[in-house]
Amino acid sequence: MAEEVKNDGFLADKDGAxxxxxxxxxLFNTESIPKIMHTVVMALIPAMIAAIYYFRLDAVVLLVTCIVTSLITEFIFQKARKQPVTVYDGSAIITGILLALMLPPSFPIYGAIIGSVFAIGVGKQIFGGLGYNIFNPALLGRAFLQATYPVMITTWHEPATKGVDVVSAATPLALMKFEGISTGWGSLLIGNTSGSMGETCAIAILIGGLYLFYKGYIDLRMPLGYLGSIAVFGLLFWLGGDGKYPDPVFHILAGGAMLGAWFMITDMVTSPVTPKGQWIFVIVAGFLVVAIRNLGGLPEGVMYSILLMNAAVPLINRWTRPKVFGEQPKKNGKEKG
Amino acid sequence: MKLKTFQRGIHPAYHKELSNNSAVERAAIPKTVVIPLRQHIGAPCEPLVKRSDIVEEGQKIGDVQSFVTAPVHSSVAGKVKSVDMLPFPGGGKVQAVVIETAEDYVPKDWEAEGPIVDVDALTPEEIRYTVRSAGIIGMGGAAFPTSVKISPPKGAVVDTLLINGCECEPYLSSDHRQMVENADKLVLGIKALMQAVGAKNPLIGIEDNKMDAVKAVREAAKRLLPELKIVELETKYPQGAEKMLIKAALDRTVPIGKLPFEVGVVVNNVGTAVSIYEALAFKKPLIERIVTVSGNGIKTPKNLMVRIGTTFEALIEECGGLKTDHKEMVVINGGPMMGITQPRLDVPAVKGTSGITCLTADTVKPADYFGCIRCASCVDACPMRLMPLKLGDMGRLSITEEFNNFNGMSCMECGCCSFVCPSKRPLVQWIRLAKIKLRDEERAKHA
Known part of the structure; x- marks a missing residue:
């Protein structure tokens, strides 16, 4: 059923005063969708600055391309579906930014356009628009690009801060996976490595995430649960792997784990609504990251871990329905007074 | 020290400062009063008077043979003008007696001779009888006949009498003033209620935004009822909801679909307790009550002692009138969270009218609503631990069976979910639709 946006709560009594x-x-509080979305955009600013600092013009071009394409796609789809245009609500901007931040800096513009159209069109609007999508749109766009342009999306180069020449280079995760070379924690923290534009600098992402927490829009259980789960399973592999697997801190700092933990796991639309459900969501997703990275054929597992868990959300919500106030236990025992 | 409270709920802006320091003033005696014959939950009264009859102040003008009901009394002396179906502030039309106040009418002083009955000597049956004949109902807004509420079913053991002094609705301050100004009567009313239900353990729950009330009640209790325990509660909405108050003050959980008797508790509102004492000691029926007239749309917010049947129009006039044009206003019977907006102002203040809240449209009218983003704010706010996002959609789409499976009927319509929703979805409204639909279906099944 179409979402009727006109509020039908107001009527005038024909013989009234x-x-x-x-x-x-x-009475209502002052929260609103645009307010939440614009706060998330604010929180993404440090990560965008880091991307632009390390990858210069490439980052600017990709960010602008993804944001503009996302907004235009949203506009066209809403017009075509004869829905009210809500481009101003800020959600499409977030999708554009997140998708751009997950792309390699050398990714071609036409690819970014295709990815953005897919993210908004298929990832969000086809399901019915904001709130009805099952998968995180940005991640779905990124998964689509991974399938269609497998080479371009795994071609990386060193950040501009390392020298004038653009040299192609493997990401820390790929180095670890295929050559067994670990990257230092310091480089991972400040982001002076090759990788997806917005994922390399863990500190910038953390600042944005903590800002969202400070504003009260995310609960720490989601990001910390996810990172904690990655760390625990990473630790188990590390201890039992005889030097074959990376250490847990590397797992947390490398690749998309930070961006995923603070900005994608926490996506309200595609995560469970109950605290218990959220714990299940993040713990299983964390396990999937480590399993894919250590045992699978891909160096990175953040994207699939979240997309797979997105699909499980309706089921998790059903399982973890809160016990209603005063609900009697199934057996005949009287509830404690 | 951390104060007691219940889980979840919300912290709206209370705006109590508009009226909570104003002492109760007597409203002018109106030229006519409109007294509905059903001001309570239960059987409507039948009129005992007809057109042109002369009635006294406090004379019973409506009653019916039924357990769940409360008679109504004339709040002035005068002449019956008509008995007719008239608009009711709770919605719809109700049969009402219209009385024209006599020109030489002087309000009766019920308390002139002091207490005329020794309340301590009354038996539970005598108390229940007087409470019923005085027409006393729950004055916190629920309007359930008090005589029923203080008649425990066979086998129920009531150990605790809990008095509700929360007044958690924003803007309202009638209970607050009651506690500050009538603490002695309140405590004596509590004592009588204990006699009626056989409770040994009296408690009063008061939120910590009413510390002057805590002080006044404590002081009165010291003299009159030392065993009365005053429980300070963290200010939170909807703490005044019976089940939430029992949880907050006593940490007892009333099972779904059951009454507080189930956990050994009887709950009464502070205004009700005061009225009970007045009925017992002075033989005064429920013919007046305190009504808070407040909101950002009224010129001078006040607490008024109002004759039952005074029109909203007269009370609003008494407070300086509305600030803006009608088209820009909502006038609510009760508080803004659970109160009912009035299409017209010729409705009377009734026994359950704790306040008249007048708000300007810009503060109440929500923007158009968006899709649900499953932020779970409503799940975190629902004091009944329901999933309002799901219940709302089930109501919107009329999926009543699933609505019932999700315990939708447990919703008390407190409004926390709609309050917190960033998408401004009218969740309570949809839930109400589902409840109505479900009841209709049940009725059709049994028909």
Whole structure:
């Protein structure tokens, strides 16, 4: 059923005194969708600055391309579906930014356009728009590009801060996976490595994430649960792997783990609504990251870990329905007074 | 020290400062009063008077043979003008007696001679009888007949009498003033209620935004009922909801679909307790109550002692009138969270009218609503631990069976979910639709 946006709560009584009549409650807090979305955009600014600092013009071009394409796609789809245009709500900007931040700096512009169209069009609007999508749109766009341009999306180069020449270079995760070379924690923290534009600098992402926490839009259980799960399973592999697997801190700092933990796991639309459900979501997703990275054929598992868990959300929500206040235990025992 | 409270709920802006320091003033005696014959939950009364009858102040003008009901009394002396179906502030039309106040009418002083009955000597049956004949109902807004509420079913053991002094609805301050100004009567009313239900353990729950009320009640209790325990509660909405208050003050959980008797508790509102004492000691029926007239749309917010049947129009006039044009206003019977907006102002203040909240449209009218982003704010706010996002959609789409499976009927319509929703979805409204639909279906099944 189409989402009717006109509020039907207000009626005028035809023989009344002209007063406004509506259904209770008549008080509301000041939160709104645009407010939440614009706060997330603010929180992404440090990561965008880091991307531009390390990858210069490439980053600027890709960011602009993804944001503009996302907005235009949203606009066209909403027009075509005869839905009210809500481009201003900020959600499409977030998808554009996140997709750009997950791309290699040398990714071609036409590829970024295709990815953005797919993310918004298929990832979000086809499901019914904001709130109805099952998968995180940006991640779905990125998965689509991984399938269609497998070479371009795994071609990396060193950040501009390392020298004038653009040299192609493997990411820390690929180095670890295929050559057994570990990258130092320091480089991973400040982001002076090759990788997806917005994922290399763990500190910048952390600042944005903590800002969201400070603003009250995310619960720490999601990001910390995810990172904690990655760390615990990473630790188990590391201890039992005889030097074959990377250490848990490397797991957390490398690749998309930080961006995923603070900005994608926490996507309200595609995560469970109950605290218990959220724990299940992040712990299993964390396990999947480590399993894919250590045992699978791919160097990185963040994207698939979240997409797979997105698909499980309706089921998790059903399983973890809170016990209603005063609900009696199934057996005949009387509830404690 | 961390104060007691229940889980979840919300912290709206309370705006109590508009009226909570204003002492109760007597509203002018109106020229006519409109007294609905059903101001309570239960059987409507039948009129005992007809057109042109002369009635006294406090004379019973409506009653019916039924357990769940409360008679109504004339709040002035005068002449019956008509008995007619008239608009009711709770919605719809109700049969009401319209009385024209006599020109030479002087309000009766019920308390002139002091207490005329020794309340301590009354038996539970006598108390229940007087409470019923005085027409006393729950004055916190629920309007359930008090005589029923203080008649424990066979086998139920009531150990605790819990008095509700939360007044958690924003803007309202009638209970607050009651506690500050009538603490003695309140405590004596509590004592009588204990006698009626056989409870040994009296408690009063008061939120910590009413510390002057805590002080006044404590002081009165010291003299009159030392065993009364005053429980300070963290200010939170909807703490005044019976089940939430029992949880907050006593940490007892009332099972779904059951009454507080189940966990040995009887709950009564502070205004109700005061009225009970007045009925017992002075033989005064429920013919007046305190009504808070507040909101950002009224010129001078006040707490008024109001004759039942005074029109909203007269009370709003008494407070300086509305600030803006009708088209820009909502006038609510009760508080803004659970109150009912009024299409017209010729409705009377009734026994359950704790307040009249007048708000300007810009503060109440939500923007158009968006899709649900499953932020779970409503799940975190729902004091009944329901999933309002799902219940709302089930109501919107009329999926009543699933609505029932998700315990939708447990919703008390407190409005926390709609309050916190960033998408401004009218969740409570949809839930109400589902409840109505479900009840209709049940009725059709049994028909």
């Amino acid at each position: 002209g007063l406004i009549v509506s259904s209770s409650p008549h």
